[in-house]
Amino acid sequence: MTGKTESSVLGELKEKILEQKAEIEKLKQQLKGPAKSSGGHGGHGGGDVSEEDIANYLDEPFYTTSLKRVGWLGIFLASLSFTAIIMNSFEHTLEKHIELSYFVPLLAGHGGNTGGQTIGTLLSALSAGTVQPKHAAKVIFKEALAGVLSGMILGVIVGPVAYKLMGISYHVTTVLFLTMPLLSTVAATLGATIPFVCIWFGLDPSVIAAPAMTSLVDVSGLLGYFVIANQVFKLYGLEF
Amino acid sequence: MTGKTESSVLGELKEKILEQKAEIEKLKQQLKGPAKSSGGHGGHGGGDVSEEDIANYLDEPFYTTSLKRVGWLGIFLASLSFTAIIMNSFEHTLEKHIELSYFVPLLAGHGGNTGGQTIGTLLSALSAGTVQPKHAAKVIFKEALAGVLSGMILGVIVGPVAYKLMGISYHVTTVLFLTMPLLSTVAATLGATIPFVCIWFGLDPSVIAAPAMTSLVDVSGLLGYFVIANQVFKLYGLEF
Numbered sequence: 009m010t011g012k013t014e015s016s017v018l019g020e021l022k023e024k025i026l027e028q029k030a031e032i033e034k035l036k037q038q039l040k041g042p043a044k045s046s047g048g049h050g051g052h053g054g055g056d057v058s059e060e061d062i063a064n065y066l067d068e069p070f071y072t073t074s075l076k077r078v079g080w081l082g083i084f085l086a087s088l089s090f091t092a093i094i095m096n097s098f099e100h101t102l103e104k105h106i107e108l109s110y111f112v113p114l115l116a117g118h119g120g121n122t123g124g125q126t127i128g129t130l131l132s133a134l135s136a137g138t139v140q141p142k143h144a145a146k147v148i149f150k151e152a153l154a155g156v157l158s159g160m161i162l163g164v165i166v167g168p169v170a171y172k173l174m175g176i177s178y179h180v181t182t183v184l185f186l187t188m189p190l191l192s193t194v195a196a197t198l199g200a201t202i203p204f205v206c207i208w209f210g211l212d213p214s215v216i217a218a219p220a221m222t223s224l225v226d227v228s229g230l231l232g233y234f235v236i237a238n239q240v241f242k243l244y245g246l247e248f
Numbered sequence: 249m250t251g252k253t254e255s256s257v258l259g260e261l262k263e264k265i266l267e268q269k270a271e272i273e274k275l276k277q278q279l280k281g282p283a284k285s286s287g288g289h290g291g292h293g294g295g296d297v298s299e300e301d302i303a304n305y306l307d308e309p310f311y312t313t314s315l316k317r318v319g320w321l322g323i324f325l326a327s328l329s330f331t332a333i334i335m336n337s338f339e340h341t342l343e344k345h346i347e348l349s350y351f352v353p354l355l356a357g358h359g360g361n362t363g364g365q366t367i368g369t370l371l372s373a374l375s376a377g378t379v380q381p382k383h384a385a386k387v388i389f390k391e392a393l394a395g396v397l398s399g400m401i402l403g404v405i406v407g408p409v410a411y412k413l414m415g416i417s418y419h420v421t422t423v424l425f426l427t428m429p430l431l432s433t434v435a436a437t438l439g440a441t442i443p444f445v446c447i448w449f450g451l452d453p454s455v456i457a458a459p460a461m462t463s464l465v466d467v468s469g470l471l472g473y474f475v476i477a478n479q480v481f482k483l484y485g486l487e488f
Contacts, residue, residue, distance in 0.1 A: 021261040028268035035275035065373045066383060074394035077365050078401050084361045085402055089409070091353035096414060102346055109342060109349040113331035113356045117466050120360060121324045121459055125317050133305045143306060154314035161318050162325055169329070174336060219361055226357050 080219075087223040091116075094230050101234065101248055107180040108237055111170075115187060115233060119195040119225040122158065126151050126199030127217050134203065134213070144204040151200035152193055159192025179244045183237045190236065191229045198224050320459075327463040331356075334470050341474065341488055347420040348477055351410075355427060355473060359435040359465040362398065366391050366439030367457050374443065374453070384444040391440035392433055399432025419484045423477045430476065431469045438464050 061076070095102065095112075102109050130147065133139035139147060167185035170176040176184070198221050206213035241248045301316070335342065335352075342349050370387065373379035379387060407425035410416040416424075438461050446453035481488045 018258065018261065021258065021265065025261065025264055025268065028265065028272060032268060032271055032275065035272065061369070062373050062376050063378055065369060066379050066386070070390045070393035071397055073369075073390065074397040074401075077394070078398045081358070081361055081365070081398055082402060082405070085354070085358050085406065088354045088357040088361075089406075091357065092350045092410070092414065095350040095353065099346060102349060103343075106339060106343050106346075109352070110332045110335040112349070112353050113335070113466055113470060114325070114328045116353045116356050117328040117331065117360075117462060118321070118325050120357075120462065121321055121328075124458070125321070129301070129305060129313075133302050136302050138303055139306050146306070150310045150313065153310035154317070157311055157314040158318045158321055161314075162322060165322070166325065166329075170332070174332065218364070222357060222360065226353055230353060 084219050084223055088226060090223075090227045091230055094227065094234070098234050101237065104247060105180060105237070105241070107176055108183070108233075110174075110176070111180075111184055111187075112230065112233075115191055115229055116226050118162075118188075119191050119229045120222045122155060122192050123195035123199035123221040123225050124218060126155075126196045127203060127213075127221060130200060130203050131214055131217065134207075141204060141207055144201075148197060148200040148204075151196040155193040155196025156189050158196075159189030162192070163188030179240055179246060180237075182244075183233070183240045186236050186240065187229075187233050190232050191225075194228055194232065195221070195225045198228075324459050324463055328466060330463075330467045331470055334467065334474070338474050341477065344487060345420060345477070345481070347416055348423070348473075350414075350416070351420075351424055351427075352470065352473075355431055355469055356466050358402075358428075359431050359469045360462045362395060362432050363435035363439035363461040363465050364458060366395075366436045367443060367453075367461060370440060370443050371454055371457065374447075381444060381447055384441075388437060388440040388444075391436040395433040395436025396429050398436075399429030402432070403428030419480055419486060420477075422484075423473070423480045426476050426480065427469075427473050430472050431465075434468055434472065435461070435465045438468075 065073070095109075130139065130151075163185045166188060167181050170184055171178065171181040199217075202217045202221050202224075203213040206216055238248050305313070335349075370379065370391075403425045406428060407421050410424055411418065411421040439457075442457045442461050442464075443453040446456055478488050
């Protein structure tokens with residue numbers, strides 16, 4: 009081995025070290041990314057879960073945990089109070105058709121689940137980089153169509169079950185059957201839109217998206233339910 | 249520079265390269281961890297979001313997305329149908345006290361938000377390692393207490409708002425006021441228990457915990473609401 013080849017080996021090794029150093033930096037950078045975004049896991053319910061909160065969580069007293077969260081809970085409760093106002097304003101409809109009220113918690117829960125699925129997939133795809141803000145229109149359109157389809161499939165199942173097994177009247181079954189696709193579409197569309205809106209406003213979608221979607225879906229789904237009921241009852245010649 | 253020192257420099261460089269290689273492996277390993285756990289983001293709504301799903305999400309057609317999810321949605325919808333059965337079985341109560349129905353979507357949404365906050369914090373703490381399965385009892389007990397407190401705080405606010413601003417009757421306001429702490433406690437306790445149960449059964453809590461909690465809270469919260477109403481109406485000498 010001559011001095012010259014030895015020094016060229018040295019050069020190669022040094023280059024290799026620099027390459028590896030760059031890779032380590034890149035990996036460390038990548039590690040920071042997901043660690044931050046995993047802070048808002050299961051975001052439904054909100055509240056900013058900082059790294060410090062997570063580190064102290066086990067040892068902080070229950071009232072600290074509770075008081076930290078009660079503000080966000082209050083904000084979401086205030087937005088949920090619109091559902092009580094809507095129910096109140098359709099008092100006469102509910103009194104005449106008490107069966108309508110049976111499906112209110114079912115529809116609220118189902119809307120939340122449908123929108124939650126969309127948000128879950130979208131936040132993961134955004135954090136993995138396979139979806140970017142420029143894809144917003146495509147994603148929202150696709151999710152809306154996916155919502156129509158799953159709502160129709162489940163509506164076809166729920167309708168007969170309510171009519172045959174629960175003995176629900178034909179006209180309320182019709183309302184339920186028609187509300188399912190509408191609700192699924194609204195929930196999936198909102199679930200696809202809200203994360204992008206959060207990003208545009210510089211907010212963390214993993215904290216805000218799910219509870220904001222739930223509140224909006226509950227309010228708009230309930231309104232849609234009563235509007236559809238109004239039209240269906242008219243068709244059947246019933247009093248609304 | 250003698251041949252000997254050159255070869256010792258070579259040795260050092262080679263050692264350095266091996267060290268860096270080990271660090272790169274370690275970092276890659278760490279990257280895999282959080283990447284997996286971030287798959288179930290905002291889990292509400294469930295459905296197993298695999299890495300492959302995320303990679304293909306943008307380009308798969310809407311019906312593929314929809315059909316992948318509709319199974320889980322159907323399972324959660326089936327469990328939500330218990331809420332319709334409960335509402336149906338309290339038909340006479342609802343007919344006599346239609347005001348009770350106004351707060352059903354509000355309570356369902358609030359229960360989901362409270363339990364969702366607990367699950368969000370707990371999943372992050374579990375994934376960060378600051379909470380471990382052996383801490384289950386401590387966490388569940390603490391969350392239950394935190395739930396009582398936030399339910400009492402918000403009940404004190406919601407009661408007067410319903411009574412003064414919405415003109416709700418005194419006895420239904422009392423029911424609402426008493427249901428809030430119960431609901432918050434049940435939601436926070438379930439939100440703290442379900443992730444540990446998932447781990448014990450070898451299931452991924454980030455996918456199942458939130459929608460399972462929502463369904464259980466909706467059903468048990470609704471039952472609790474009617475049981476409290478029963479007792480309160482008896483106290484006021486009203487027909488149930």
